[in-house]
Amino acid sequence: MEFRFDGRSFKGFAGDTLASALLANGVRIVGRSFKFHRPRGVFTCGLEEPNALVQWGAGSNMVPSARSTRIDLADGLEAFSHSGWPTRDWDSWRVLDFTAPLWSAGFYNKTFIWPEWKAYEGLIRRMAGFGYAPSERDPDRYEIRNLHCDVLVIGGGVAGVQAARTAEQSGARVVLVEEGSRLGGRAAWDSSSIDGVPGAAFIQAAAEALARTAHVQILRRTMAVGYYETGVVTLLETLSAPEVERGHPRERYWIVRAGRVELATGAIEQPLIFCNNDRPGILLAGAAQQYLRRYGVAVGRRVIVATNNDSAYAVARDLKASGMEVLALTDTRFDVAQVLVDGLRESSIPLLLGSMPIDTSGFGALSGVRVGLLSRDFQSFESVRRYSCDALAVSGGWNPTLHLYAQAGGQVAYSETLGAFEPVLGHSGVMPVGSAAGYSGASAHPGIRVSPVGNTRRQWVDLRHDVTVADLELALRENYASIEHVKRYTTVGMSVDQGKTSHIAALDIVSRLRGLSPSQLGHTTMRPPFAPVSLGAIAGDNLGERFAPRRLLPMHEWHLAHGALMQDFGRWQRPVAYLRNGERRDQAIAREARAVRTTAGLFDASPLGKIEIQGPDALAFLDRFYINNLMTLEQGRIRYGLMLLETGAIFDDGTVAMLAPDHLIITTTSGNASRVGGWLEEWRQCEWPSMRVAITAVTEQWAVISLAGPQARRILSRLDTDLDLSPPAFPHLCARQGLIQGLPARIWRVSFTGELTYEISIPANEASQLWEALVKAGAPEDLQPFGLDALLLLRLEKGFLHVGTDTDGTTVPDDVGWGGAARNKGGGFHWQALLVAARECARRSVAAGGAGR
Amino acid sequence: VREDRLQLVGLVGEFDRNFIVGSHLRLAQSQQPTDGWITSAGHAVFSGEPNALALLRGGRRCMGMSVNVYDAGKMVMKAKVASPPFFDPQGERMHA
DSSP, rough: OOOTTEEEEOOOOOBBBBHHHHHHHTOOOOEEEETTTEOOOOOOTTTTTSSSEEEEEGGGGOOOEEEEGGGGGOOTEEEEOOOSSSSSSSBBBGHHHHHGGGOOOTHHHHTTSSSSSSHHHHHHHHTOOOOOOOEEEEEEEEEEEEEEEEEEOOOBHHHHHHHHHHHHHHTTOEEEEEESSSSBGGTTTOOOOOTTTTTHHHHHHHHHHHHOTTTTEEEEEEEEEEEEEEEEEEEEEEOOHHHHHHHOOOOOOOOEEEEEEEEOOOOEEEEOOOOOTTTHHHTHHHHHHHHHHHOOOSOOEEEEEEESSTTTHHHHHHHHHHTOOEEEEEEESSOOOOOHHHHHHHOOOOOEEEEEEEEOOOOOOOEEEEEEEEOOTSSSSSEEEEOOOEEEEOOOOOEEEHHHHHHTEEEEETTTTTTTTEETTSSSSSEEEEGGGGGGGGGGOOOOOOOOOSOOOBBBEEETTTEEHHHHHHHTTTTOOSSSHHHHHHHHOOTTTTTTHHHHHHHHHHHHHHHHOOOHHOOOOOOOOOOOOOOOHHHTTOOOGGGGGOOOOHHHHHHHHHTEEEEEEEEEEEEEEETTTTHHHHHHHHHHHHHHHSSSSEEEEETEEEEESSSTTTHHHHHHHBOOOOOOTTTTTTEEHHHHHTTTOEEEEEEEEEETEEEEEEEEEEEGGGHHHHHHHHHHHOOOTOOOEEEEEOOOTTEEEESSSSTTTHHHHTTOOOOOOTTTOOOOTTTTEEEEEEEEEEEEEOSSSOOOOOEEEEEGGGHHHHHHHHHHGGGGTEEEEEOOOHHHHHHHHHTOOOTTOOTTTTTTGGTTTTTTHHHHHHTTTTHHHHHHHHHHHHHHHHHHHHTOO | OOOEEEEEEEEETTTTOOOOOTTTTEEEOOSSSSSEEEEEEOOOOTTOOEEEEEEEEGGGGGGOEEEEETTTTTTEEEEEESSSSOOOTOOOOOOO
């Protein structure tokens, strides 16, 4: 396969990642660091990569800050390094590195605050080289899908596959997600065996068995990115280029509700900290092994392996067995298991116990390492050896990947045994298994990971953000003691990799400097997303017209055909005025308003919020929300009322109509309809679940036609109806049900214009018939349709309140002249105190439930 | 409830000078930067007389008083504080 990097052509193989192909082609400098513009190379083999981030693709398909370790090589692939000017190999800004003492943490804040940060921002952003967003519209499609299952297993390594099999055998519907393109995790390439079977063979057999099981779904290239309230897990599935060409979306955002979540996310290897530990050629030991065994790429010819734990011994032997020259394995511990010593001897790899790298050399990439022999108290080095080498594989232990566990409310604690954080089981919606649970025999009891001597300005902790040990020291000197403050001041662990390879070292160093143990220091919060998620995936296909669907009135076509000027109100397209024969808007408004006052007008009030409240407690339930006393409401009557929040502020207004003692209908302001429905439902479900009430929003089901004006009764009586419209039978503020033109109708005598008004609710699908019948019936009186503008003019003349216009979040009933109603309500404000008390009680119970965190 | 809260009142203006929603109001001799603002503006359907609803500090005590109306920091007109409604105060028409 052919691909291009920074304009040059290279060859790679199917199955390669961009990172492995670059390494195979001898490209060692993949980018420049953001602050000092130091050359940087591939450091890891996974999503934790802090260095080898590239601008992937070209034109509108471009992805900034893509991890080359996670980009599957495709023929014709194009990528660019973010940084380096004029080129990444020869970067003029490299000069910054020699002035490094000036560029301490907080430097930008302290220096560029004057006179105005924006003046510098452009230049600094260009220099930093964090990648740039494409200027064109994203041509790809994204998709959001929902998924329900009994057990969600996150991670397709040995632990995940075993968890999935166990769950599946009980008949549970299982979803297994794997971040990579194939199952197996480390077992797929390392030399371990499971139950006497080689790892790769074990995985293959298990994967085939799972694939044959109908109630198991396997999602590959899918990363679990977040755990949210109510047990929702979000996944990001990346589809391959050929799939996208066949019409699939580029990414799929899954929203999963699972009965149980098992977290088999394994562990992430951590680095060792020493001087110039950032040169290209230095990488994690596990990554060196994976490049070799999975991709057939040697990361160098002459290699040193430096470790503080057992896991790197197998790496050294693998590298040696492949023909690479392993000059030495250094281990910061003085005592290691005899089997490890024997193993290295078998492979004739020199072992240096009680030692670690002190410093490295090389102008671009790595060319030499100085290894120091530690004193027994680990405070200094006793002697130094020099090695000439082109690769240095480091292992500073493995940290369980517990992000989703922590997001789900799980506690983690520092384990001295592990030298990392392990879960404190018992309080999380997520169950860690395998390495994620801290079962990591090979990395138990690690030695020190930070060099005790050397220039701390040259000891990198966060490679992505160029944070050094000296920056952490400075933060502590400036009294940023909490690890959360140190993090924000130095920005350690705050870049795209979110500290996956720097977090543990930073804690280690800060706790040592403060004279605390890491468990006393605590840790920073792990928030979603676990790794970057493209905004396109979160938006899915809710774009353009679908971002906020327009709501059309039942009589929409009629309005358009009669000159309606339409505007958006809470997504409803509503007529504001009907322009006749070249009228101006203000002329139309005046004509419509006069028609309502002199004869009659017809208004489409369909967006009016309508909520049915049914059940034996319906009236008592509603009485708790309105400032008026509703308990005296009689059947067939309507009462106008103000609805308050528990703060006492006006929330909404509308009418309450009683069709039957156990059947009430409330109306809300059009813009507040769904909010009021949600508000009632929240109280019913959370605070008063014992009340026998059902709440049904029927705003869209019933169109509302408002016939207003002195001639309204005459016009309506011309239609075929079984209702007695005479004033004594149907006075103001009464509600009736009956048939009009054979259609079931609910008719309210309420008025927002100050005129005699029949507000007729009719099933939405039949509404146009009635509208047109009324227009025809009203022709002798010159009945005119009127829009929102005329309606608001008429109501203003009547001084009727328009909630949200004449009120804001601080307006209380007394401010609008409703103080009397509040005082007259039975028990005064007692009901409101009840609301507040219920709320407080709810808050306390939430706080108590979360106290274990 | 405090009496100097913003209370909803009506305003009646001078002919041919339209009220603008959001205009600030100050009472004569007021030491406050603002005494309230217009929330709804319009005019009488037949006479065309400008009318408005406004939230005015202690507004119910100010019935019949004159207020200065400000637009974009400049005093643009005077208005009289009135008690709505401006039409059919007894509501006879809607009870018809």
